[in-house]
Amino acid sequence: MSHRFVKTERQSSEGVVGQLMTRIQTERGISTQTASVLDTKDAYVIEIAVDHDTHAITVSHNAHTISLNAASLKEENQTEHWEKHFYFDDVVPALMEAVYDRKGLMLILPKRYPGKKDILH
Numbered sequence: 001m002s003h004r005f006v007k008t009e010r011q012s013s014e015g016v017v018g019q020l021m022t023r024i025q026t027e028r029g030i031s032t033q034t035a036s037v038l039d040t041k042d043a044y045v046i047e048i049a050v051d052h053d054t055h056a057i058t059v060s061h062n063a064h065t066i067s068l069n070a071a072s073l074k075e076e077n078q079t080e081h082w083e084k085h086f087y088f089d090d091v092v093p094a095l096m097e098a099v100y101d102r103k104g105l106m107l108i109l110p111k112r113y114p115g116k117k118d119i120l121h
Contacts, residue, residue: 040055044094046086046107057105059098064088066095066107 040047046066050057057069066086097108 038087041111043111044109046109047104048061048084048106049104050094057100059095059107061095066109068105 034039053106054073056073058069060067068084070082096110099106
């Protein structure tokens with residue numbers, strides 16, 4: 001069974017471009033997942049609370065979109081998966097670093113390349 005999105009709430013605060021809280025209906029009940037996009041001086045940082053022991057994540061991007069696809073690593077949940085898409089008005093910079101650990105997934109997208117002009121302006 002695929003996840004079905006039940007409700008989405010958007011919040012915003014200083015330094016945060018947006019925070020997306022998604023409640024996902026699963027066979028075991030409703031699960032809540034939080035994702036944040038931070039706008040720092042040098043980079044956009046996307047943080048997603050996800051358990052690295054239970055999901056394998058694939059990251060892809062084009063000029064304006066970062067897409068994440070997650071599949072369950074647990075045999076009993078192999079049919080469960082989810083997708084998240086982050087859309088940017090500006091051209092998405094290259095993915096500099098991805099950290100996937102017990103705290104979740106963090107993607108770092110620099111706004112500038114060394115020795116180059118700011119690519120987003």
